Every structure is written in C-alpha cells, then in structure tokens.
Amino acid sequence: xxxxxxxxxxxxxxxxxxxxxxxxxxxxxxxxxxxxxxxxxxxxxxxxxxxxxxxxxxxxxxxxxxxxxxxxxxxxxxxxx
Numbered sequence: 070x071x072x073x074x075x076x077x078x079x080x081x082x083x084x085x086x087x088x089x090x091x092x093x094x095x096x097x098x099x100x101x102x103x104x105x106x107x108x109x110x111x112x113x114x115x116x117x118x119x120x121x122x123x124x125x126x127x128x129x130x131x132x133x134x135x136x137x138x139x140x141x142x143x144x145x146x147x148x149x150x
Contacts, residue, residue: 085140085141085142086143086144087140088139089115089118089139090118093114093144095113095114095115095144096112096113096142096143097135097137098110098141099141108130111131115129116129124139124140125138125139126138126139128142
C-alpha cells in the first residue's frame with residue numbers, strides 16, 4: 070500500500086512549494102539526512118495551507134492528514150510524477 074505512493078526518480082533542480090493551494094497534489098520530500106522519515110516520497114493532497122507562521126501545511130496522505138513544513142513539499146505533475 071505504501072510503495073504505490075513512492076516515486077524514486079531524481080529531482081535535481083526541483084523547487085519546493087511555499088504557497089500551496091487547497092487540492093494541489095504534492096510530494097513530501099526530505100533532505101539527505103532526514104530521508105528515513107516515514108512520509109518521504111509519498112504523494113498527497115493539500116487540505117489546509119498555512120497563511121501565517123509557522124509555514125506548516127496540512128497534507129492528506131492515504132486518508133490521514135499530516136502537518137508538513139513548507140520546505141518539505143514538492144509539486145507533482147498531472148501524471149503523478
């Protein structure tokens with residue numbers, strides 16, 4: 070179940086999203102030292118974007134809402150990559 074949401078492609082040059090919109094598909098992406106995080110690489114949908122500080126956004130992944138810092142979100146294309 071978890072493996073179907075993980076994409077293992079290289080993302081060199083990709084920028085993180087700081088102002089996501091409700092309904093936008095995003096991928097949780099952590100730095101090299103934090104890639105052991107259980108949500109790393111998983112794709113979800115923004116359900117609660119932050120407008121103030123701290124910039125932590127609510128992202129629904131597999132039916133559960135998680136709070137993810139804005140520096141750890143990447144945009145997902147229409148084809149899911």
